[in-house]
Amino acid sequence: MKKQDMNRDWIATASTLNNALPYLQRYADATVVIKLGGHAMGSDEAMDEFARDVVLMRQVGVNPVIVHGGGPMINGMLDKLQIKSEFVNGKRVTDAATMDVVEMVLSGLVNKRIVQAINGQGGRAVGLSGKDARLITCTQTDAALGFVGTPEKVNPQLLRDLTEKEYIPVIAPLGSGSNGETFNINGDTAAGAVAAALKADRLLLLTDVTGVKNAAGDVVTELSATQIRDMTASGTIAGGMIPKTETALAAIDGGVRAAVILDGRAPNACLLELFTEHGAGSIIRAD
Numbered sequence: 001m002k003k004q005d006m007n008r009d010w011i012a013t014a015s016t017l018n019n020a021l022p023y024l025q026r027y028a029d030a031t032v033v034i035k036l037g038g039h040a041m042g043s044d045e046a047m048d049e050f051a052r053d054v055v056l057m058r059q060v061g062v063n064p065v066i067v068h069g070g071g072p073m074i075n076g077m078l079d080k081l082q083i084k085s086e087f088v089n090g091k092r093v094t095d096a097a098t099m100d101v102v103e104m105v106l107s108g109l110v111n112k113r114i115v116q117a118i119n120g121q122g123g124r125a126v127g128l129s130g131k132d133a134r135l136i137t138c139t140q141t142d143a144a145l146g147f148v149g150t151p152e153k154v155n156p157q158l159l160r161d162l163t164e165k166e167y168i169p170v171i172a173p174l175g176s177g178s179n180g181e182t183f184n185i186n187g188d189t190a191a192g193a194v195a196a197a198l199k200a201d202r203l204l205l206l207t208d209v210t211g212v213k214n215a216a217g218d219v220v221t222e223l224s225a226t227q228i229r230d231m232t233a234s235g236t237i238a239g240g241m242i243p244k245t246e247t248a249l250a251a252i253d254g255g256v257r258a259a260v261i262l263d264g265r266a267p268n269a270c271l272l273e274l275f276t277e278h279g280a281g282s283i284i285r286a287d
Helices: 003-026 044-059 071-080 096-120 157-164 187-198 225-233 241-253 269-275
Strands: 031-036 063-068 125-129 136-140 149-154 168-172 174-176 182-184 202-207 222-224 258-263 282-285
Touching (some): 031 269, 044 096, 063 157, 071 096, 096 125, 096 168, 096 174, 136 187, 157 187, 187 202, 222 225, 225 282, 258 269
Parallel strands (some): 202 258, 222 282
Antiparallel strands (some): 174 182
């Protein structure tokens, strides 16, 4: 590389950092809950890149809290152990044998992989599940689905204690029932409930799509709660996007300032959303 080209690269880097200053100041000491799933968990390279982003966020004063999924890993382990699943209306029935595998994979394999990746980049991550210190208590979502839970109460004090000491909580979406049961929680739902309990500044839902699209197929970068409801009623928002937008609306109703649905496949997606003018994906705010 020529010296002139190197100088241009350095100037561009310095300019990027300079332009980020107002956003770094804006998010200093802000709590940002990130739902990690999909492509960002699919390879070691993607995981390491995500981990670097999280460590950088912590380094500049943001308080990141990670909630993760793990559906493909659960499916793989069930197949490996030859545990057959039943389905009701397209949803897996989580019986006792399946729940044991779910807990093993989420709290063990997946959670510790994320913790290790963040710590490997110089962070201080701590792995938890919703069962720890009764972080998330649940009610049964539907008796026909077995041990699937809906968050009833989230105790945020444990997470505040950790973030105040500059630890990064990494939460597996499991919860406790009133009779000591263990419940599996949808990862998006768990992230929304945690964000609401913390009154987070942002909920970032990392997905495998670029954002919420309008009828023409274009990503809409800014949306109100009313617009989301209208687009759902008209069928513009459909399929797998519905539960994500419902999670976003529930979080906003619970006190989160804004929720963002963004593409976890994009390099540095979280940093682009927080620290650049154009952001990333679709941001949803209250009316």
